[in-house]
Amino acid sequence: xxxxxxxxxxxxxxxxxxxxxxxxxxxxxxxxxxxxxxxxxxxxxxxxxxxxxxxxxxxxxxxxxxxxxxxxxxxxxxxxxxxxxxxxxxxxxxxxxxxxxxxxxxxxxxxx
Amino acid sequence: xxxxxxxxxxxxxxxxxxxxxxxxxxxxxxxxxxxxxxxxxxxxxxxxxxxxxxxxxxxxxxxxxxxxxxxxxxxxxxxxxxxxxxxxxxxxxxxxxxxxxxxxxxxxxxxxxxx
Numbered sequence: 001x002x003x004x005x006x007x008x009x010x011x012x013x014x015x016x017x018x019x020x021x022x023x024x025x026x027x028x029x030x031x032x033x034x035x036x037x038x039x040x041x042x043x044x045x046x047x048x049x050x051x052x053x054x055x056x057x058x059x060x061x062x063x064x065x066x067x068x069x070x071x072x073x074x075x076x077x078x079x080x081x082x083x084x085x086x087x088x089x090x091x092x093x094x095x096x097x098x099x100x101x102x103x104x105x106x107x108x109x110x111x112x
Numbered sequence: 113x114x115x116x117x118x119x120x121x122x123x124x125x126x127x128x129x130x131x132x133x134x135x136x137x138x139x140x141x142x143x144x145x146x147x148x149x150x151x152x153x154x155x156x157x158x159x160x161x162x163x164x165x166x167x168x169x170x171x172x173x174x175x176x177x178x179x180x181x182x183x184x185x186x187x188x189x190x191x192x193x194x195x196x197x198x199x200x201x202x203x204x205x206x207x208x209x210x211x212x213x214x215x216x217x218x219x220x221x222x223x224x225x226x227x
Binding site: 004030031033035041042043044045048087089091098099100101102103104105 | 168203217220
């Protein structure tokens with residue numbers, strides 16, 4: 001089956017660093033995405049990893065270990081506007097198609 | 113460069129009625145996806161088009177659901193005989209097979225409430 005796990009909720013303080021973990025067990029794997037979703041809005045693309053290692057993009061970094069089925073999203077210098085849900089999604093599944101398989105999302109609250 | 117657009121943004125209907133949603137993808141994108149998202153959950157895949165061909169349908173998509181992409185541009189998702197369990201956010205995403213990644217870009221969604 002397909003299983004993607006991430007913590008339900010996290011809290012952090014403005015200016016701090018937070019790491020959101022994601023573990024996955026899927027039949028196929030063509031890459032892992034992180035999306036940000038503010039309440040009532042559509043998901044917006046943050047990062048994509050297909051090879052092992054760290055991808056850095058400004059304040060956000062994403063790491064992937066395919067052998068461990070593990071990824072994390074690192075958010076630095078947190079701002080209030082970073083309060084949102086963060087969705088981990090794997091591309092490819094049983095039929096190795098391009099559909100995204102999402103976790104339930106991690107709701108991050110940033111406090112002043 | 114306009115993003116993915118969806119219409120309507122909100123729809124309230126009575127149980128048993130039919131509803132239709134429209135999605136206009138990013139103009140050069142040939143792949144189009146529909147997802148459904150309920151509160152507190154991640155989006156769930158419904159169906160996928162490459163150009164006008166519907167290449168995959170989820171088992172979540174009952175016979176009451178049908179999607180089309182007649183000219184390989186915009187797509188419609190119709191739900192017949194709506195049920196309260198159909199209440200959700202319906203998200204459309206598009207992507208292009210060109211380039212290094214197949215990043216899917218999402219529209220604003222259509223929030224359906226079935227009374």
